[in-house]
Amino acid sequence: MSPRPPSPLPGRRSVLRGSLAASAALALPATVTAPALALSGRPKAGWGVQTGDVTTDSGLVWVRSDRPARMIVETSATESFRRTTRWHGPLLGPGTDFTGTTRLRGLPSGEQIHYRVLLADPDDPRRTGEPVPGTFRTASTHRRGGVRFLWSGDIAGQGWGINPDLGGYRVYEEMRRLDPDFFLCSGDTIYADNPILPTVTLPDGRIWRNVTTEEKSKVAESLAEFRGAFRYNLLDENVRRFNAQVPTVIQWDDHEVHNNWYPGQILDDDRYTVKDADLLAARSLRAFGEYFPISTLPTGDAKGRVYRVLRHGPLLDVFVLDMRTHRNANSPNRQPDDTNGILGAEQLAWLKRELSRSRATWKVIASDMPLGLVVADGAVNFEAVAQGDPGAPLGRELQIAELLRHIKHRRITGTVWLTADVHYTSAQHYDPARAAFKDFAPFWEFVSGPLAAGGFPAVKLDGTFGPEQPFVKAPTRANVSPAESPQYFGEVDIDGASGELTVRLREEGGVLFTKVLQPGRVGQ
Incomplete structure (x- = not known):
């Protein structure tokens, strides 16, 4: 077991004794x-x-x-x-x-x-x-209390489900004990395309044992199977205790539907009888809105939208993006013009407008995919923003360049990007002095995850926006199980008196990297 984190500071939220006892009594069978x-x-x-x-x-x-x-x-x-x-x-x-x-x-x-x-x-x-x-x-209308929250993503991926031998998703208990104001889940809340089998043999011969369900025995195609996939994580008592104490801000990414999916895609996957990604996405979105409390998604409806802004008092606004629903098709990503990009024209206009309206000290942009990390989709196509060409913006980079230019010219300060997706943890600082594209102000992006999935090696950086990586921790081989590698999550602490924002990249048991940012300062 990982060592316990320190107790919360005095004056923070009290331990929820009654709900913990109730949750413990609701343990469900394997x-x-x-x-x-x-x-x-x-x-x-x-x-x-x-x-x-x-x-x-x-x-x-x-x-x-x-x-x-x-x-x-x-x-x-x-x-x-x-x-x-x-x-x-x-x-x-x-x-x-x-x-x-x-x-x-x-x-x-x-x-x-x-x-x-x-x-x-x-x-x-x-x-x-x-x-x-x-x-x-509730969030405070005053600065004095400060704000502290956690973020991560990637849950029940690559066949690594709830393992009772390890105590289930025990990282949730560690996060609960930190007693944050809320938890930002950065996508891949389920893996609809990854069945959960009863056992998996680890490289050293040990046996990983999963809690199993009928719905998670195959890829999700029907509405009932998607519902079962979202229900699966709630079998873990750590998750239920966490949910009873910590509010969530949820976004989605690809694995809620299918790996690397995009609108209009016809799947080339023999496991599926339903090949239409749009139909699968509609079923998943309905179940997503049924199993998470999201203000823009009516329960029991496949309509609504995932992207939204949450005002958390004078210190913080959280801009929750959806880089999946409105994107163009995955491609070599080198087109010289790209109206739809990764956000879609409507979402980009919304984000620019809401960032301009924000009066919060810090504007956290909750992105379900990283900006400058090269995430491939097969041999020639790319899944995220970057494509490995360090020159002027191309493809989906054009939308991000437009957004960064807007932030600079409107003198919007305090933007910080948080993401997951790549199954390791890192910090990137973007600076026009190192970039091919110069018309933006420096900013930070922090990556953390997975919470309960396989770990993967670090990917390359794309030089278009001038990223530098002062910290990265990642496995050296693909799909390292949670039994072999710690799980990762991040912590953001905004001080009510000074307005300083401290980011801590954490693994189970401790802090790996810390960065303190000053309010209103450009180029830090």
């Missing part, structure tokens, strides 16, 4: 079939609770029932729930896979909110299941 819970007695919420897209005065609460039920949320300023406010949520049924989200509004800013979810029998509202508690902290 082999699960649907439906996972019996239908006798009162409605049950065996998949835990979670919150998402929390702001200064609002938040979304999520739950899944084992049968039709009315969702009810009670909130209180204390764990005793002596005084409560009741929120009547949706009726949970098969149309949303018995999941539902309730929006809480008018909450006090900068306060600890204790909540519990009750599931009521639709035919007899007095019959409710055991309440499932959780907690979260």
Whole structure:
């Protein structure tokens, strides 16, 4: 086991004793079939609770029932729930896979909110299941409290699922003990294209043992299989404890559908009977919106959008990007003009507009793919922004150049890029003094992950935007299991008094790299 991180600083969020006990009691078996819970007695919420897209005065609460039920949320300023406010949520049924989200509004800013979810029998509202508690902290409208959050991505990838011999996804328990204000999940929240088998033989002959489910025994094609893929990670009690205490900001990338997918793609993959990537993406997006509390995605609907901005008080705005849904086809990525690029014209215009409107000290751009790392898709095509040509911007680089030029000319300060995707951790500083493209202000990009997937060697840097890499830690071979290599996540700490932003790149058990950035300073 990795050593435990230090206890949170005094005055931070208290440990959620009640919900931890409740989550521990909800441990699910190593082999699960649907439906996972019996239908006798009162409605049950065996998949835990979670919150998402929390702001200064609002938040979304999520739950899944084992049968039709009315969702009810009670909130209180204390764990005793002596005084409560009741929120009547949706009726949970098969149309949303018995999941539902309730929006809480008018909450006090900068306060600890204790909540519990009750599931009521639709035919007899007095019959409710055991309440499932959780907690979260609203963002503060004042600077004094500061902001601290974590980020990472890449969960249940390459066939490395929930291993009970290792204690499951134990990195989630380490992150929970750090007690952040929220967690930014940078995509690849599932691996719909990677089945989870009962056992995998490691290079040294040891046996990796997975929790398995029927839906995860094959690639996801139907809506039911996508729902099962999103449900899989909730079998882990570390994840359920984490979700009950830490709000999430979720984005998606390729593995929610298929490796390196893009709109209009027809899959060349013999494992699939459904070859239309757009059809698979629509099914996945619907399940994605059912299993995560996301403000722009209505539960049970394949419409809506993933990209959005979350205002977290005067210190921080988080701009959540979607580099998957609106991109052009993967190609050699050297076209001299590229309107659609990796963001699409509409999303790029939205991002420029919202960055210009932001008055937050720091503008975190949550990118599901890195900018200057060369991520290939086969022998000649490329998957991310860069393509390895260190010269003037080409292909998808043109959209990024337009965005960086806008940030410079509008004098937008405090932009920091956070991402995952490549299954290792690194820090990149981009500087026009080293770049082929000169019309931008220096900035930092930080990479962290995976959380529960295979580790991969570092890829090359592309010189177009002048990246320099003061830190990188990556395996030397492909698909190193979590049993052989620590998992990675990052921490961002914004000081309320000075406005300093500190980034820590972490692995299970400790800090690997630290960078302190000063507010309003260009070229740091």
